[in-house]
Amino acid sequence: MDDVDRILAQWQVARPDLDVWAMGPLGRLGRVSSALARRMEQTFARHGLNAAGFDVLATLRRTPPHALTAGELMAAMMITSGTVTNRIDQLAKAGLVERQGDETDGRRVVIRLTDEGQALIERAIVDHVATQTELLAGLDAEELAGLDAALRKLMAGLETGA
Amino acid sequence: MDDVDRILAQWQVARPDLDVWAMGPLGRLGRVSSALARRMEQTFARHGLNAAGFDVLATLRRTPPHALTAGELMAAMMITSGTVTNRIDQLAKAGLVERQGDETDGRRVVIRLTDEGQALIERAIVDHVATQTELLAGLDAEELAGLDAALRKLMAGLETGA
DNA sequence: TGGATATATCTTGATGTCAAGATAATGATG
DNA sequence: CATCATTATCTTGACATCAAGATATATCCA
Known part of the structure; x- marks a missing residue:
């Protein structure tokens, strides 16, 4: 109960x-x-980040070629263009990412990690993965499989707009 | 994949x-x-509500004696006092709830549904329950049991601050 | 070449939330 | 009875987000 x-x-x-x-x-x-999101935020905070900033840095880090346009970030993070602009502004001000204009296409601006941003995400992702692993530590293999199977099915049904 | x-x-x-x-x-x-939250928001929108407003009306409707203080709403909805004030202000402006001062304790103000608010939540809850049922319709009994068992265990582990 | 259309990003205004503190009434204590 | 602590609610300022539209650049094609 x-x-x-x-x-x-x-x-x-x-x-x-x-x-x-x-x-x-x-x-x-x-x-x-x-509750899980709040727990993960605490990990991000230890690195001076919030979930939004971590999301940007992690997306850049894991996605080849480690430099994405605002539009690509928008699609990857499933947020609006205005939110992308805001997130990049914050991180750029903190010196963690930089905008780099494309010479052949004036509309195109790629976002890339600075050395500092790269170093930060390398540390933060290790901490984040440890937190995530711990958050699921209470479930045994069977429970985990049951959870994931149901979530996969729900996700499949939802994304098609069903 | x-x-x-x-x-x-x-x-x-x-x-x-x-x-x-x-x-x-x-x-x-x-x-x-x-994704599920977005889907449920659509149901609320059909009744002129957002999730926040629905949450207040539904909490008042289901909780005896159908009149709660701001503090009780705060606890029930797990939000801050400022957010409670804001939600009540919105709903009061829309004529769906009203504040009623206590005569013996000047600090105490109970929030109650107006007739209009009562009528609205009676309709909205029916629609909401139908939406929720449909959202889970893709899962069979076993999948549902697996999902709920894992969620119960996670919730139990999280709320103790573990 | 020039004008319409498409693409990419940013700006604006509104919303809902929180944290911290202000306000106000009550209760407890010397 | 005066003061201090407690309780309950509201106010303020900040923040992340979104929707809609503004701005700037590129491409197509007549």
């Missing part, structure tokens, strides 16, 4: 005509997701 | 020294959670 179960029990009393079973998994999913 | 698998494959090339397996379930969890 957790918080979500209590909410379901309240609905059972308040609106017995409704079958609110789906609220259980979905409520837990949302709560777990926020 | 979904988007998250591709990210893992990129890390495998970029940093073969790291074991990033945990990024799979956690990445999918975050993406699924945002």
Whole structure:
């Protein structure tokens, strides 16, 4: 009997005509997701980053050729162009990335890690991976497989706009 | 091979020294959670609400005695006092809730649904439950059980600050 | 060549949230 | 009864985000 179960029990009393079973998994999913995000933010904070900044640096680091346009970052991070601009501005001000204009196409500007940004993400990703591993440490192999299988199926169903 | 698998494959090339397996379930969890939230927002929008407003109305509706203080709403919704104030202001302006001062304790103000707010949440909750049910319709009983079991365990481990 | 269209990025204004502190009423203590 | 601490709510300032539109450059084709 957790918080979500209590909410379901309240609905059972308040609106017995409704079958609110789906609220259980979905409520837990949302709560777990926020709690996990908050935990990961703490790791980023130890490196002077927030999740947004980490996301940019990690995307640049893992994606060949380690230099992406704002549009590519936008697609990779699934955010709007305005948010990309803002994130890059912040990181550029901190000296972690730099904008580099393309000589043959004046519209094109590639974003690349500075040496400092590269050094930071190399350290931060190690810490982040350790945090993530620990966050899932409480689940055994079977539970993990069950979780991932369901999430894969949900993700597949959602991204097609179904 | 979904988007998250591709990210893992990129890390495998970029940093073969790291074991990033945990990024799979956690990445999918975050993406699924945002996608589901966006889908539910659409339901709320059909009733002129956003998730924040729905949350307040639904909390008031399901919780006896259907009138809570700002502090109680704050605890139930796990948000800060400033956010509670803002949400109530919005809903009060829309005529869906009202503040009612306590006569014996000047600090205490209870928030209650207006008739209009009550009527709205009765309709919206039906629609919301239908949306939630549909969002999970792609999972069979076994998948659902596996998902919920893992989420319960994660939630239990997280809320104790572990 | 010139003008319409497409592409890429940035700007603006609004929103929802939080952290920290301000305000106000009550209760406890000497 | 005066003061201090407690409780409850609201205010302020900052931030990340988005949607919509502005700006700038490039490409197509008549």
